[in-house]
Amino acid sequence: AQAQRIADGTLTGYALGEVDEAEARDLLADGLSVLVPAETGCHKDPMAQRLAERYPDRYAGVTGASLSRDFDALGVPCVPVSMSDQEKRTGRGFRRQDIEAAIEKRAAVQSAGAAS
Numbered sequence: 001a002q003a004q005r006i007a008d009g010t011l012t013g014y015a016l017g018e019v020d021e022a023e024a025r026d027l028l029a030d031g032l033s034v035l036v037p038a039e040t041g042c043h044k045d046p047m048a049q050r051l052a053e054r055y056p057d058r059y060a061g062v063t064g065a066s067l068s069r070d071f072d073a074l075g076v077p078c079v080p081v082s083m084s085d086q087e088k089r090t091g092r093g094f095r096r097q098d099i100e101a102a103i104e105k106r107a108a109v110q111s112a113g114a115a116s
Contacts, residue, residue, distance in 0.1 A: 025058040027070055028103045041081035043093035044068055067094075075102045076106055 034050035035042055042050070044064030051059040051067075068078040071094055083084035 022063065024080055028074055028076070030058065031071070031094060032054055032096070032103070034100050039096065041093055041095040043081060043083055043089070043091040044078060046083075047093060075105065
């Protein structure tokens with residue numbers, strides 16, 4: 001039946017294996033991807049801007065406040081972070097080590113779930 005629906009062009013979207021990019025959002029991986037290699041962290045507003053620029057389909061309209069809520073739900077706290085820019089500013093944001101730890105924890109939980 002599925003082969004016939006594919007041939008007829010009536011099978012689309014999720015049933016066909018297509019994934020909406022907005023649904024495929026992975027804040028932990030995406031947040032880590034917008035950090036410059038030498039950065040130990042990033043303030044929440046610049047990170048929101050970076051995410052919106054790099055992934056406009058996933059993060060259009062995202063704010064520093066919404067990132068704080070979303071990261072917190074994933075176990076990444078919003079904490080004082082020093083930026084290594086020319087002004088050596090300190091503000092609230094997310095540390096690389098916390099994002100990496102949350103990714104590792106998620107992988108361990110998924111691995112344990114797959115093993116059972």
